[in-house]
Amino acid sequence: MNFSEWLDHAGSLLTHPLVSVGQTDISIGRLIAVIGFLVLAGVVVSLIDRALQRLAKPGRSVTLSKSGVYALSRIMRYTVWALVAFMGLDYLGINLSHFALIGGAIGVGIGFGLQNIFSNFISGIVLLLxxxxxxxxxxxxxxxxxxxxxxxxxxxxxxxxxxxxxxxxxxxxxxxxxxxxWTFDTDSRRVHVPFGVAYGCDKDLVREAGLAAAETVDGTVSNATHKSDVWLVGFGDNSLNFELVIWVNEQLVKTPARTQALYLWALETELTTRNIEIPFPQRDLHIRSGVLQIAKVDGAEASS
Structure with missing residues (x-):
């Protein structure tokens, strides 16, 4: 078999219909073309993502935020894939007018059990926009x-x-x-760290210990508008209840449990350094004085 005969054989193989959809014969060649459409769509999506990432870099005349780039790239990606899907179906000879019937069926499906999927789909678009x-x-x-x-x-x-x-x-x-x-539009948030000290402790010394503890934690924000403070918030059964009120940066906001532990650790250190007692539950037991009476009952002694 010479080269021309091989080409004719390959061409006939590629154009040989595998299945017919309507008036269109679907062949291996058409399927390969559709795969080519998909590969091209992947390349286009990748190029769009790279172009948008460049717009997010500082120093350019037109700069987008990272969140804006992410949302725009997602929307563009879904748009490209939708266009490629319709182009591929049209090339395969599938009549797109039939999608009106499919749309009606989908509408019925939404009414019978696809509400959540459709709701999540629309909600995702709203979040991105x-x-x-x-x-x-x-x-x-x-x-x-x-x-x-x-x-x-x-x-x-x-x-x-x-x-x-x-x-x-x-x-x-x-x-x-x-x-x-917690990180919607600003980089810092105020947090409250509760702690207690024993009755009789110097309040000013407690305040000094709290402010010193705040300064030792990396991530505390302190400026003209964001200042640390110590509040007396209540009189407990066993302690004076205070709160260390501080502004923290974004990293501490994202780790609330760790942030609470860091400030409690620093507070314990500063309070111990100043000999400020951290209380524990105590109860006073009072025994009333009385007279123990002993009487004889049937020859035996009984107490009352």
Missing amino acids: EQTLKVGDFVDLQSGVVGRVSEINIRYTRVTTNDSVDVIVPNSEFINGRVTN
């Missing part, structure tokens, strides 16, 4: 999930806790429920 939630934000959800937003997808958002546990949260939960975003 509004940017009320961004990758890297530290959130506290109404359901009790606390962690850093690692990824926002079209159906779900991945939240990573400080124990490196990934929690898959449906997007609708961010739209319909209460969400506390």
